[in-house]
Amino acid sequence: MKTYKIIFLIIAIFTLNFATAQSYIPAYANIVNQTSQTNITNNLTEYEALGVKRRGTPELQNTLNWLKNKYLSYGYTNLQMVEDTYSYSGFTCKNLTLNKVGTVYPNIYVIICGHYDSISGTGTNDNGSGVVSILEMARLLKNVPTEYSIKFVNFSGEEDGLKGSQAYVSNIVNATTPKLNIKLVFNLDEVGGVAGMVNNTITCERDTASPTTNNAASNTFTNQMITCVGLYTSLNTFLSYAYASDYMSFQSNNEIITGMFETNETTHKHTPTDFLVNMDPVYNYNVAKAATGSALHFAVASTALSNDEFNSGYQVSFFPNPTSEFLNINLGTLNDNYYEISLIDINGKVAVEKSIINPDQIEKINVGLLEKGMYLVVLKTKNKKITKKIVIN
Ligand SMILES: [Zn+2]
Structure with missing residues (x-):
């Protein structure tokens, strides 16, 4: 509920950078x-x-x-x-x-x-x-x-x-x-x-x-x-x-x-x-x-580029979940020409590790030989990391 009266004692400052040592993050x-x-x-x-x-x-x-x-x-x-x-x-x-x-x-x-x-x-x-x-x-x-x-x-x-x-x-x-x-x-x-x-x-x-x-x-x-x-x-x-x-x-x-x-x-x-x-x-x-x-x-947010959590907008998905034979990786809006995909079991052991060069929108990996259970899927590009839990049954 407000109405501005443009008073000329207002100081107009157009994108002036002040000496607060803030840099682009x-x-x-x-x-x-x-x-x-x-x-x-x-x-x-x-x-x-x-x-x-x-x-x-x-x-x-x-x-x-x-x-x-x-x-x-x-x-x-x-x-x-x-x-x-x-x-x-x-x-x-x-x-x-x-x-x-x-x-x-x-x-x-x-x-x-x-x-x-x-x-x-x-x-x-x-x-x-x-x-x-x-x-x-x-x-x-x-x-x-x-x-x-x-x-x-x-x-x-x-x-x-x-x-x-x-x-x-x-x-x-x-x-x-x-x-x-x-x-x-x-x-x-x-x-x-x-x-x-x-x-x-x-x-x-x-x-x-x-x-x-x-x-x-x-x-x-x-x-x-x-x-x-x-x-x-x-x-x-x-x-x-x-x-x-x-x-x-x-x-x-x-x-x-x-x-x-x-x-x-x-x-x-x-x-x-x-x-x-x-x-x-x-x-x-x-x-x-x-x-x-x-x-x-x-609020002084984390500045880590590789932070797992900076993935909300990329619409990367792993499906079906649960799965038994294959896991599809949909790259969402990522446009990187290279990524690494790994599956880590609940003991922290890397069960699958694969590099994919010039990926298609959807890539498929075989998971049929893995033990049943919960895994963390980790998709890593040069500067992004996306993780999700999946179940193999
Ligand atoms: Zn209002």
Whole structure:
């Protein structure tokens, strides 16, 4: 719920690289490039079809259920999701948090958030665009180890005056003992662009409000985000100030915040015509990439190129599973001209090892002579490694 007034004390900075010693990390680019335009567009379509998501409506509850099912489909579990309920003006609403535990600082959190409620319309841009960006980030980061824990938080009640995020700060952040240790709050609100315009710039928002003790750190993180946008996407950046969205509830609590907001601003927000047709889904896709690159940086994701887990987008498959005679290897979207395939049994012994040069899309290997049981299939290319469990019976 916000309207930008372009004030000329805003400093415009177009993809300026600050002295924060950030460099291009191929592993991050690899993940960012797995962002899916199809997912963005399909999820926007589904979000729109869920209707007007106001407080107390079945549409809002249905949207929450839809979000949970999305996270489950990405491989998260119900145990990683928390619904927190709060009330205002006689309405009961819920925020939904998806937790991902950090490998080095499990008790320090990067909060990646956006509201899923709407007012006077389906809110496909405000804030379906942020919702689908967060969904893509959660999908892409599912198997990527991060040093810091991440909380993906979907707020309700934003359109009624930041009710969900205020409740979250009171009931979760400040009610935890010790108080929740937040590295950064990264908010996405209205990042869908405007149909028919050239949407090539993302506004990056830093804290300029009171209290001011958190402002310098917000400025630092926002400039790091600007660098990430330049490193991993073709978008330009515009540095501005944060206001009128869920990060302000955290700002007031003296947390460090940053945010993304569209630079070409829709005229359809908070109206019955806030529809996908009035947005630019390609821009939304580019923003999701920018946000993913930034999240990898903020949460300090693993930079190992060969990490087993960086495989979610390649659609490599091994079938049939279970199998008895042959195992087919479908190369998915990998276009390497060489790979090694190995099968490792549960004792760690390599049972099969084979190099395949100029592979066909589907290659077949004989497994009929192997002992029955569970095996790990490992497909290795020059810089990628994909693993999967199979059963030979
Ligand atoms: Zn909004």
